[in-house]
Amino acid sequence: MDALFLSRIQFGFVISFHILFPAFTIGLASWLMFLEGCWLRTRKQAWMDLYQFWVKVFAISFGMGVVSGIVMSFQFGTNWALLSERAGSVIGPLLSYEVLTAFFLEAGFLGVMLFGQKKVPAAVHFFCTCMVALGTLISTFWIISAISWMHTPQGHEVVGGIFVPADWWAIIFNPSMPYRLAHMVLAAFITTCFVIGGVSAWHLRRGTQPDLAARMLKLAVAFGVIAVPLQVLVGDQHGLNTLKHQPTKVAAMEAHWEDGPPGEGVPLILFAIPRQAEARNDYEIAIPRLGSLILTHTLDGTIPPLTAVPPENRPPVAPVFYAFRVMVGLGMLMLLVVTVSAFAWWRGWLLRSALLLNAWRLLSPAGFIALLSGWYVTEIGRQPWVVYGLMRTSEAVSPNLTTAQVATSLASYASVYAVVFGAGIWYLYRLLKKGPQPHEKAPDPEGGLKTPARPLSAADESDIAERGSP
Numbered sequence: 001m002d003a004l005f006l007s008r009i010q011f012g013f014v015i016s017f018h019i020l021f022p023a024f025t026i027g028l029a030s031w032l033m034f035l036e037g038c039w040l041r042t043r044k045q046a047w048m049d050l051y052q053f054w055v056k057v058f059a060i061s062f063g064m065g066v067v068s069g070i071v072m073s074f075q076f077g078t079n080w081a082l083l084s085e086r087a088g089s090v091i092g093p094l095l096s097y098e099v100l101t102a103f104f105l106e107a108g109f110l111g112v113m114l115f116g117q118k119k120v121p122a123a124v125h126f127f128c129t130c131m132v133a134l135g136t137l138i139s140t141f142w143i144i145s146a147i148s149w150m151h152t153p154q155g156h157e158v159v160g161g162i163f164v165p166a167d168w169w170a171i172i173f174n175p176s177m178p179y180r181l182a183h184m185v186l187a188a189f190i191t192t193c194f195v196i197g198g199v200s201a202w203h204l205r206r207g208t209q210p211d212l213a214a215r216m217l218k219l220a221v222a223f224g225v226i227a228v229p230l231q232v233l234v235g236d237q238h239g240l241n242t243l244k245h246q247p248t249k250v251a252a253m254e255a256h257w258e259d260g261p262p263g264e265g266v267p268l269i270l271f272a273i274p275r276q277a278e279a280r281n282d283y284e285i286a287i288p289r290l291g292s293l294i295l296t297h298t299l300d301g302t303i304p305p306l307t308a309v310p311p312e313n314r315p316p317v318a319p320v321f322y323a324f325r326v327m328v329g330l331g332m333l334m335l336l337v338v339t340v341s342a343f344a345w346w347r348g349w350l351l352r353s354a355l356l357l358n359a360w361r362l363l364s365p366a367g368f369i370a371l372l373s374g375w376y377v378t379e380i381g382r383q384p385w386v387v388y389g390l391m392r393t394s395e396a397v398s399p400n401l402t403t404a405q406v407a408t409s410l411a412s413y414a415s416v417y418a419v420v421f422g423a424g425i426w427y428l429y430r431l432l433k434k435g436p437q438p439h440e441k442a443p444d445p446e447g448g449l450k451t452p453a454r455p456l457s458a459a460d461e462s463d464i465a466e467r468g469s470p
Helices: 003-042 045-078 081-115 122-151 168-172 177-206 210-245 247-253 290-296 317-347 354-362 366-381 403-434 461-467
Strands: 156-159 162-165 268-275 280-287 385-387
Touching: 003 045, 003 122, 003 177, 003 366, 003 403, 045 081, 045 210, 045 403, 081 122, 081 162, 081 168, 122 168, 122 177, 177 210, 177 354, 177 366, 210 247, 210 290, 210 317, 247 317, 247 366, 268 290, 268 317, 280 290, 317 354, 317 366
Parallel strands: none
Antiparallel strands: 156 162, 268 280
């Protein structure tokens, strides 16, 4: 429990909270753009009812994402000063581009999107919603570019121990960036898809707002049956890219310690207890050759084992091994649910199937769990490097940082997050439990109404009266 280890825990703790909310809002922003576009095209009130409901969820999630993101920036100076000193010339501009292109774009149109629905023409409001959705995607582009460069660095020179940009095109579009970006965007969309499907299934089971809930569930199924198989394909390509540039990470994902006899390929290990110190697995359950087929697309292909690198260059195997299986397992479960749901919709019994509705309800948080699991695989799997192959994590921590200082800040973060995000998540739960309200008055398309919207209200006056509150 030294300062380095606690700093890694603190960074992982903070980023675990932060990644959930931006990922959710990436999908929600595009979902809102779709809903408002359908309303503009058809003028059917149901589309606006759904928009007015989900924009409230978006507002709270976006706010919590901004708050958690601000905390992230402080750690680069307090805990990782040497990383900022040596790699700041590359990472700093990429993060600045995110602020200049994405954050300013979102900030410029977010207020109109949230509060101006009754103040501007409908077409103008829809344009603002589109700009916010675009801003979330641009933000993802720059963040993923910075992270990907740390995994597959190129386009730089090292001068006096400092990473100096030499080719920005190579830095931005580094070898893993396109795969990582596609994987992340699809993960965000699928996460939102299963939240929407789970909320709609919950209301269908309760019998509340059945028409709106049925519309949401069908849309979730339609999107999921496209996005989830596409994510499997993108994940496969991302895995091949990782094997090329970070083979040790792939070996940790598979707990592959030693090469087997020639021609036998690599087995797919379904379960094992990795023993890092002994460089072996206990209680291993494996399928011969299937690992080769998945990893190399051949039956006898091999990958470099963990023992091909010194022990000090190996990542912690157990968390990478288990997190990868959680991610893949949930992905296969989501694929099964959307496939069966699409068939049930085609046959006409989707909305009557208690089993499928319960499956959607149970899988509501599956996207978040899979997202975090994939993030742990990515970040823990690159250890002990912070800039892969060039700078170790132990070389990035701030000098003269004491264990007591980091322990105090970590405890403070945990306490504050428990209150702030606990309250925020509870508020989101209330919004989702209430559900979309039918037949709310649509905004005047000419902007004739003079009062701003109230996107943050979780309960109207009738709800307060029913609870007996003043």
